[in-house]
Amino acid sequence: MNGKFVAYYRVSTAKQGQSGLGLEAQKSAVEKYLNGGNWELVGEFVEVESGKRKNRPQLNAALALSKKRKATLIIAKLDRLARNLHFISGLMEARIEFLAVDNPTANRLTVQNLAAVAExxxxxxxxxxxxxxxxxxxxxxxxxxxxxxxxxxxxxxxxxxxxxxxxxxxxxxxxxxxxxxxxxxxxxxxxxxxxxxxxxxxxxxxxxxxxxxx
Incomplete structure (x- = not known):
């Protein structure tokens, strides 16, 4: 891989955040995917809360940094983003590129459709x-x-x-x-x-x- 990346990880409970359960697996998946090439991880953000909530400060910070540094937002699993149409619309409006390790061929239209179906x-x-x-x-x-x-x-x-x-x-x-x-x-x-x-x-x-x- 080449270019700049901002990693976003999310765990559903405070217990998972403290123990690293789920979080380490996400980090490992991102690191393995980026292994090799000329890339730079300019930031990492960890969210500890329900994916159903629209107000996610760490995700907002990750998006802001991605836009500022012209970096690609990288996540371990597609469902970490494709949870609600409101967020996906914001992602598209911000013109931020993203990459899901478990589904690297997914594009913005794919994620928007998934979000609409899930919602x-x-x-x-x-x-x-x-x-x-x-x-x-x-x-x-x-x-x-x-x-x-x-x-x-x-x-x-x-x-x-x-x-x-x-x-x-x-x-x-x-x-x-x-x-x-x-x-x-x-x-x-x-x-x-x-x-x-x-x-x-x-x-x-x-x-x-x-x-x-x-």
Whole structure:
């Protein structure tokens, strides 16, 4: 590789930031990709917060430095940027070049499309969840203070959360994504979290499919 680069790394929790979990893997991926050639890493920025938030100061700083030094913004994984259309639009308006190590052929149009799809899917999931919760409440189910989170004391909430994901699972299967591992990877790739806001694992997919009776 040649030229100037600004690296941006993001971890979702303070615990991950302190332990280096996830962060070291991102740094390693960037270093391996840039290995060789005449390149300069002019800055590195680490964000410790949810990717759902639009206000990310470290990302803003990375973008500002990239623009000032006419450098390419480099990230380890495409999903670190392609989370919302608002940010992608800003990236395009700023005319900043970017590079995702795990998808180096992705261009601005690719990322904009991914962001639009992810944002629309998030809205759809939210609408389906609200509808399922409203239906449960109408049947007299007591959901507690936060009906979007699962609780051992209320099995009905688990059913409601599973039902909100049924259309997504059906669409994945129509597309040929059928195994537990494939569904796990697809939901994580689409940044659709578990009801607890975490990444999916094969065990949680097994429980989800069991609740859906499929």
């Amino acid at each position: 629309e899917e998030a809205r759809a999931i939210s609408s389906r969840t609200k509808a399922a919760l409203a239906s449960a409440k109408a049947r007299g189910v007591i959901l507690g203070k936060n009906g979007s989170k699962l609780g051992a004391e209320n099995r009905e909430r688990a059913f409601v959360a599973a039902e909100s994901l049924r259309p997504t699972i059906q669409e994945l299967r129509k597309a040929g994504v059928t195994s537990v591992r494939e569904i796990t990877a697809a939901l994580n790739r689409l940044k659709i979290p578990t009801p607890q806001g975490r990444d999916w694992h094969t065990t949680s997919i097994h429980r989800l499919l069991k609740r859906l009776g499929s």
